[in-house]
Amino acid sequence: MSSDDEQPEESAGGGGPEQLAFIRETVRAAKVPRAKPRTWRGAPLAAELPVARVVVNKGVLHLDQFFDYAVPEELDEAAQPGVRVRVRFGAGAHQVRGGRREGGRLIDGFVVERRAESDYTGPLAALAGVVSPEPVLSPELLGLARAVADRYAGSLADVLQLAVPPRNARAEAKPSPDPLPAPGRPESGTWERYAKGAAFLDALADGGSPRAVWTALPGPHWADELARAVGATLASGRGALVVVPDGRAAARVDTALTALLGEGHHALLTAEAGPQKRYGQWLAVRRGAVRAVVGTRAAMFAPVRDLGLVAIWDDGDSSHSELHAPLPHAREVLLLRAAHDKCAFLLGSTGCTVEAAQLVETGWALPMTADRERFRTAAPLIRTVGDGELARDEAARAARLPSLAWQAVREGLRTGPVLVQVPRRGYVPRLGCERCRTPARCRHCAGPLEAPEQRELHCGWCGRGEPDWRCAQCGGTRLRASVVGARRTAEELGRAFPAVPVRTSGRDHILDTVPGRPALVVSTPGAEPVAEGGYAAALLLDGWAMLGRPDLRAGEEALRRWLHAASLVRGQADGGTVVVVAEPTLRPVQALVRWDPVGHAQRELAERAELGFPPVSRMAAVTGGPDAVAAFLASAELPPDAEVLGPVPLPVTDPARPRRTGDPPPGELWERALLRVPPGSGAALATALKSAQAGRLARGGGDPVRIRIDPPDIG
Template identity: 50%
Template structure:
């Protein structure tokens, strides 16, 4: 018996061997011109992140164009790939394997998108294959067979009307739009204000896009979620850029993964074939193949949905900044708040600031009050109430004029409970997970294993009583419904029974929403209460301060201006910085202060960082090969890991290390990390690693 022989029992048939398909002589006959195809094979190992050469058979000569999907033989099996280019001579010495087949003659990978994908892979120490999985949607054969109207086929959508009144209140706003209309490539960081219909952020974005289309170029708008996509598309229709349809060329197309494979691929093809002028979509649409791209827009760049959770973990803001640089097109990064990363673009001079002056800001924003313990000292014991008297009176009085928004930082009923005697966090007796109450029945349930803790007893003091620590949106809605009988109470959130509401009518109602799920009122909310401010600002991440201000401003921007009676009440003792920035409505000032402190402390974005997480041996082996001038290694340190159900603790927790370099050495750091990953892949080193360059959070 040889070492590679498979043992079988007597009388039992042995394993079947799949015969390798043989190619006929016609399949091996090369194409007459450019017979060598350089193919990017869709495989994961980092050391295979390069093109491989194949022979183009004569029978596939016409279909084998750059950018098409192909099937090739690799590693003993047929795998997918993209044909990048064709050449006359091969660099490989020896016989080339032929292309198996051209999957489709549609050139789905354009040169511009390929260049962008390569830049993204290099920027985040990833592989080109991983980036293209994000950039190019899966093929849908039936949709690919559909025909769309092109620029010369039938009636096309006419150009939109000129004008950008929504940009008039902003310093530099009209100049930005005029520059885009003239074919320029300005780059701006925009702090948006609330406004009446026709003056809101979606109207301003639509008017900038309309100017780009009027100038004869295409545009790309990337927003966090499907609700924002719908708002931008509606605003574009009002600005003279209607929704795209296959029967006529021009217009705006929606590109979002939530729409399903067929709809997403149809939108992708509309942009690829030049049938649609504008693409509006979510995260993956940042790679959309828009023809003659003139403007890219990233709205609300601080939203966590803009950070890709899959390798190589790019961020939409940075992808669009790269695309603006490579394509020579205009860039607009906007939001009601301002991230430190966007502030860094302004401070470096790479982008210009577009913002309103203080007088305009005061005229467009509601009155903001912070109901801290100092502010409520005169209330006595009632100051400790979750809804103190001033907030209750404001809600009661403003309900007569329209809907009132109540933002709650936690979803659910009572998501966190504690011992009623010693205040220790209540934990599950089986898996040690956190306990919470999911409904009115009052039975505590484990958030990890789902078991009911009917006989719970505190492990610290032996007490059996429970008290609420965090009150969720469902319980808040229940309490407000009892406090205001006869007033409709609507709940908006991912876990709510009605889901996330897009809008609510202009009638008296209490709208309870979690951050990011606030519906729009057509004429604006009469008031807004931002409850549990201390809980909402309790994050320990690097961007927690700026992030909580962004969430508050997003809700406050839906309220009518102060001249129309609009009020915003922040309830709770939140940190002073974001509280004062909200009262002054000054997100740029907070971002500038945070940016200065990060530069002094050597924190991103003033420096470039690579985070490596995994088993200690694997982390140390990878870092040993990363040699960058000026690099500083922090760690490795253990990463807190929740135990699996039934386990008391993780025996060997993963560790995390950070490699920090000056910003000028960021590209060298990415190259060194990518090279070390390639060596690790080629050597088949053990352990599972997670490598992130410039992670969104360092905690």
């Protein structure tokens, strides 16, 4: 986008920082008195504070600044800090023709300040109108948005689009309920199972600000435990915010809070509520009528008053990573809020990410976990099936499920439902060599070979047939299904157990709960429904497919998904059994067997510290065409301790595949460079990248270059 199309010709912030500094120095040197706008098109301006400083809804980096506008007298009362306004912006917005100012597009913005004077000495454009007198942008929310934009090398306008939901006039016109009195101090409940659990609740109720990384015991009690932490915070007269990965988890915490505190003490902010209800709930929080919030990713910016606790559940879930610029992660936003508001912080999960381990390692947060005996009692029995056993198992060669898995299914179905986790959804299997498991690829385009249902072997990209396929690695001619989808697995199990109902849960149709009766529940990771009374057994299939991904987080993510599924199974004392099909000697598999996510995360953190990988270091990814990336890196004034890794070419995106965030345009060759800095230089790296991108856009842009701070996939 060209700067000539977007930049006002005369405005307080119309030029870049260098131009603004030059104007100020020129004014001081000439001793020209500042012009104070008093009329606009002959109409009087506000008698007091006639200048409104506005952040415009234009998320381009070279316009990431405030702009001054004159306040007409008729808008004086409504144009208060925090309200939504409409302003003229762009080329010609301040041109004078025949005594009339005209041009520029009408766009939205927020008033951030009213001033007596402007730093700019020329004529100012006036506010075009006030969208609503409701102040939705508080100074606290503005400061948080600015901090997030700086951390992720993004623009303030982009963060505000994430932080402030779209206006709904009906919800705005409806008055919020009167705030309820603070509830009483809740009992510790199942927090007593943790060594420091009761003390953590007492500190919250007494107005303290403890910070903890909580490794939750398997089972259904985590939602009630989060609710009791919120209740203790409310009892101290402060507010609380809980962010969970999806709507199903939010519904569980919502139910637990309602059961503990009753109606009206908290708001539920999820996309499932619809725009009117969600905006009404958000307004109730901003107006102070509700002091607690439970929600998904967007709730990380919820304007809770007197914030006393921020909590996040399952921070390793990819749903916590925002898909829109500047791509912030909910955990990092809550860490910023905890540091800025000096409030309590709680990170909870059945697993443990390396980021959580680092918070404990640095002493910023304290660990909160149960003793080993409680974990052994609450966790199911974990059994493994490795490659050697699969090779000798006739049942596994015939139907992909080892004999141990069949036995676990048969025994589990006697007392309740059985969960079967598969790494992917759908029906079409991915094929590989039966001997060495090398993925089967097309000789013409290197696409994956498929054989769905009764069709012949063919390429999934170009469609060419491959009747005479031979493995390029070992010369083998026999194929096997390397990753079978949920529907295919459900079909196989249905034939093996014809008298047992088979249900599937995946992206197209996710089940929330299933009855406690015998049934087979086939699910993809993250879509597992909760069974009444817990599952009797679980099968974790194709573990090597998750562990073999070329990703730095492959082991951590596989363990997190396994722990999540296994935590839905009954404890070992109640006969719960989990069978994982993966090599037993691998570290994530051993961590699952011992139920030791903290130890696994600590070892991962130590290795990353030795190799200089995140989160010990800070990293950014720069992607784009080869020439664009080279020119960008040459122009960026990186910190002296920055290390450039690459660039390296990225795989060409398949035009038939749905595009994901960060994918290059289909068919185009893009490169990626990784920039790494040691601890303490992350802010300098973000500032350098933001300045380079802003300068590039101001000069006219060119081929696109994308920047991502803390990229999740650097494997």
